[in-house]
Amino acid sequence: MEVLSPGQAVALVRQAWDAGINIYDTAAAYGSGQSEVVLGAALREVPRGQVVICTKLEANRCASREEFRYWFMASLARLGVERVDILFLHGLKLQSWEERILPRGLDREWAEWLAAGRVGSIGFSSHDTPDNVRNLLATGCFAAVILQYNLLDERYAGALAEAHARGMGTAVMGPMAGGLLAGEDSVWAEAVTASGVRDQRELALRYVLQQPFVDVALAGVTDFAMLHHCTVTAEKDTPLAAAARPLIARAQAAHHCRQSIYCTFCKYCLPCPHGVNVPLNLKVLMLAEQHQAGVVAQRMYERIGVDPLLPGKTAVFCTGCGQCARRCPQKLDTVDLLHRTRRLFGP
Missing domain, CATH: 3.20.20.100 (NADP-dependent oxidoreductase domain)
Incomplete structure (x- = not known):
């Protein structure tokens, strides 16, 4: 965006x-x-x-x-x-x-x-x-x-x-x-x-x-x-x-049937104390898992923090503090989802 x-x-x-x-x-x-x-x-x-x-x-x-x-x-x-x-x-x-x-x-x-x-x-x-x-x-x-x-x-x-x-x-x-x-x-x-x-x-x-x-x-x-x-x-x-x-x-x-995550990208989870762009990382995960766009998602993940249009840090910087999860109006386990993103796309 x-x-x-x-x-x-x-x-x-x-x-x-x-x-x-x-x-x-x-x-x-x-x-x-x-x-x-x-x-x-x-x-x-x-x-x-x-x-x-x-x-x-x-x-x-x-x-x-x-x-x-x-x-x-x-x-x-x-x-x-x-x-x-x-x-x-x-x-x-x-x-x-x-x-x-x-x-x-x-x-x-x-x-x-x-x-x-x-x-x-x-x-x-x-x-x-x-x-x-x-x-x-x-x-x-x-x-x-x-x-x-x-x-x-x-x-x-x-x-x-x-x-x-x-x-x-x-x-x-x-x-x-x-x-x-x-x-x-x-x-x-x-x-x-x-x-x-x-x-x-x-x-x-x-x-x-x-x-x-x-x-x-x-x-x-x-x-x-x-x-x-x-x-x-x-x-x-x-x-x-x-x-x-x-x-x-x-x-x-x-x-x-294929939807396991529903992030609305409201950004209430931000700011992350460690700079992780939580909604952007979840969007990448959703693109890969729910929209059959794995190649696009991988490229986007690799550009986080590099491209000025994709600011912040990747999921690898998540410490599991849980601040984002406590703020999420959709009650998502954002920490688990960020760890899933890191496992899928790497550091």
């Missing part, structure tokens, strides 16, 4: 705006706040009322209303705005909601921001269990939600449908499964042909967008070609061919 310079990122966001995209999602945790800086710079000349700016804060880490307020004001400053349209609680879990956020009065803090017009609406993103997400929806405290949903992972379909039925805004993260659906895999070939789409990426994105409970798909765009592909795809409002449905289901079943 290409690493954009701040200037390239600003240009990409402006191109997205010119293409008609009017909702943008960022977070204080993305790039240690640099994502907010870039987004704010890119949208500075756009009339404020014509764009929806969303950011996310890890409220569960705030020990008090004062700390929560500090980080919110810091986000506003980085974005260069006086208000955000939707503030999402980042990676919310039911346990942290009940044991930290409510007892610390953080809900009373954002109620004041809503009343003052500094925030348009409050939402949350989550990797918690579907049942726990439904319990969070049932609180009635939120106007929007961001959940994972794609051809490979439909665990949150019920929760998204419930949120939609409640009148909440629904946004989907990972519509292309962290890039796993962005390439070409023979498993999906028949489904692509029957669907009448250009390629696997279009199938993945249109599958998400045609769901009645999805309002927005948050695609992680990293270059102008990808942006063009996404915008052209999003403009197609016709449903996928009905004849493709059984072939899509068959491809999903085939993929799940």
Whole structure:
């Protein structure tokens, strides 16, 4: 995946705006706040009322209303705005909601921001269990939600449908499964042909967008070609061919049969104290074991830390400290997977 310079990122966001995209999602945790800086710079000349700016804060880490307020004001400053349209609680879990956020009065803090017009609406993103997400929806405290949903992972379909039925805004993260659906895999070939789409990426994105409970798909765009592909795809409002449905289901079943790892490349496992690029190493492992791309995976592994587009260290530098595993929202045994990567590809 290409690493954009701040200037390239600003240009990409402006191109997205010119293409008609009017909702943008960022977070204080993305790039240690640099994502907010870039987004704010890119949208500075756009009339404020014509764009929806969303950011996310890890409220569960705030020990008090004062700390929560500090980080919110810091986000506003980085974005260069006086208000955000939707503030999402980042990676919310039911346990942290009940044991930290409510007892610390953080809900009373954002109620004041809503009343003052500094925030348009409050939402949350989550990797918690579907049942726990439904319990969070049932609180009635939120106007929007961001959940994972794609051809490979439909665990949150019920929760998204419930949120939609409640009148909440629904946004989907990972519509292309962290890039796993962005390439070409023979498993999906028949489904692509029957669907009448250009390629696997279009199938993945249109599958998400045609769901009645999805309002927005948050695609992680990293270059102008990808942006063009996404915008052209999003403009197609016709449903996928009905004849493709059984072939899509068959491809999903085939993929799940061979899938032993499901890393979404969310990067919550980073930073590694020893510099290991955990998600990149797992992507290499998945390419080899689940996508029959062993040669490509070997070459990619050998370029980690050498190619500036593949930064960090290989799995050989893993000490087994387990910090990454404790942070993983998918509950992967990342230490074991890194050791497996090292055994497969060597030092």
